[in-house]
Each structure stands twice: as C-alpha cells, then as structure tokens.
Amino acid sequence: xxxxxxxAEIQYIDSTSSPQLITxxxxxxxxxxxTGDTLANTYFxxxxxxxxxxxxxxxxAFWGGTPAVGIGSIEIIxxxxxxxxxxxxxxxxxxxxxxxxxxxxxxxxxxxLLTAIVERLEVVSEKRLRLVIRDPAAELLxxxxxxxxxxxxxxxGVLKPICFGDPR
Numbered sequence: 001x002x003x004x005x006x007x008a009e010i011q012y013i014d015s016t017s018s019p020q021l022i023t024x025x026x027x028x029x030x031x032x033x034x035t036g037d038t039l040a041n042t043y044f045x046x047x048x049x050x051x052x053x054x055x056x057x058x059x060x061a062f063w064g065g066t067p068a069v070g071i072g073s074i075e076i077i078x079x080x081x082x083x084x085x086x087x088x089x090x091x092x093x094x095x096x097x098x099x100x101x102x103x104x105x106x107x108x109x110x111x112x113l114l115t116a117i118v119e120r121l122e123v124v125s126e127k128r129l130r131l132v133i134r135d136p137a138a139e140l141l142x143x144x145x146x147x148x149x150x151x152x153x154x155x156x157g158v159l160k161p162i163c164f165g166d167p168r
Contacts, residue, residue, distance in 0.1 A: 001094045003102075003103045004029050004100050004101070004102060004103075005028050005029045005031060005100070005101045005102070006028040006048055006052060006076060006096050006098065006099075006100060006101075006113075007025070007026070007027040007044055007098070007099045007100075007101045007107075007110060008025070008026045008030075008048060008052075008096060008097070008099075009025055009095070009096070009097040009099070010023065010024045010025075010026065010078050010091075010094075010096045010119045011023050011024075011094040011095045011118075012024065012086070012089045012090060012094050012118075012129065013056070013086045013089060013090040013094065014086055014088075014089050014128040015090060016089075021094075022155070023037075024083055025042055025043065025044040025045065026044060026045050026048050026076065027044035027045070027046055027047075027048055027102050027121045028046065028048045028049075029046045029103070030043070030044060030045055030046035031043075031044050031046075031101070031103065032044070032105065033106075033107040034106050036049050036106065036108075037107045037108045038107075038108055039082070039107060040061065040158065040167050042106055042107075044161045045082075046077075047076050047077045047083070048075070048076060048077070048079070049075045049076070050111050051161055052072060052073075052074045052095075052098055052113070052114070053163075055078070056134070056149045064105075066108040070133070071119070071133070071135070071162055072114075072116070072133050072134075073130050073131060073132050073133065074096075074098070074130070074133065075124065075128060075130050076128065076129040076130065076131065077127065077128060077131075078128060078129050079127045083129060086119070086121060086129065087123070089121075091120065091121045091131065092118060092119065093117060093118070093119060094117070094118045095115065095116075095117060095118075096114075096115070096116050096117070096118050096131065096133055097114070098112070098113045098114040098115075098116070099110060099111060099112050099113060100113055106112075114133075115136065116133040116134060116135060116136060117133065117135070118131055118132070118133055119133060119136050120132050123158060143159065144160075144162060145160060145161075145162045147159070148160060
C-alpha cells in the first residue's frame with residue numbers, strides 16, 4: 001500500500017547577491033518527481049517533521065465579529081545544518097504550498113491541501129526550524145489607503161479618501 005507524503009513548495013527571496021525568487025522543495029519523506037510531471041525530476045528533501053498545523057476561525061461582521069485569519073506552522077529538520085543559510089533569506093510574505101502526495105504516484109496528481117503566506121522563519125533549536133504561516137486572506141485586512149491627513153488640518157490622522165476612475 002502506498003504511503004501519503006506531505007510535500008511543501010516554499011518560496012523565498014535570496015538577496016545575498018542579486019535578489020531572486022527561489023522555490024525550495026521539502027517533504028515528510030524524500031522523493032524525486034517523475035520525468036512526466038510538471039516539476040520534472042525535482043528532488044524533495046525529506047526534512048518535514050510532524051504535522052502541518054493550521055487553524056481557521058470564521059466570524060460574521062453582522063454580529064459584531066471581526067474577521068479572523070488562519071495561522072499555522074510547519075517544522076523543518078536541519079540536523080546537518082544544510083538550511084542554516086535560510087536565516088539570510090527573506091521568507092515573509094512569500095508563498096508556501098502544502099500538498100499530499102502518494103508514494104509512487106505522479107506528483108501532478110498530488111492534492112493541494114493549503115496555499116498560504118509565510119509569516120516568519122523561527123529557529124526552534126540548533127537542529128530545527130519552523131515556518132509560521134498565515135492565510136492569504138490576511139492581506140485583505142490591510143488598509144488600501146495608508147496616507148492620512150497631517151497635523152495641519154482638523155482631520156489629523158484620518159485616512160485620505162481614495163478616488164478610482166476619472167474624477168469629475
């Protein structure tokens with residue numbers, strides 16, 4: 001019987017030389033994708049440990065609730081120090097995709113469990129890292145307008161209105 005494997009496609013920015021977006025491939029068990037997969041012959045290092053945790057709370061504005069976003073984490077094994085360089089990379093606001101893959105099956109048939117945004121990278125211990133992730137809906141909680149009136153007006157601190165289209 002085939003075993004389920006948790007796979008993660010983790011994006012980050014390497015700004016050590018010229019900034020570029022890089023994707024790292026990790027899994028609960030090492031495997032290589034098939035030559036016919038979209039990600040052909042891609043190695044997924046067996047560095048994920050434990051469960052991917054993620055929770056989501058739904059509230060309604062009608063009853064005075066405030067929107068809530070999901071948050072979770074994923075633990076990464078770094079026994080050999082091979083990911084020590086990650087501390088120099090930018091993970092915040094980058095995408096992580098978590099999939100369930102069946103051992104021996106085509107990776108193109110893996111089930112996407114979650115696409116989220118990386119909040120931060122944490123050092124858990126000398127041999128472990130943790131990616132804290134959040135729901136992409138968190139971006140909707142950020143104000144579109146961040147410019148407010150200054151202290152020369154009676155409306156100090158009030159956000160300026162945004163005009164879309166062709167004002168008349």
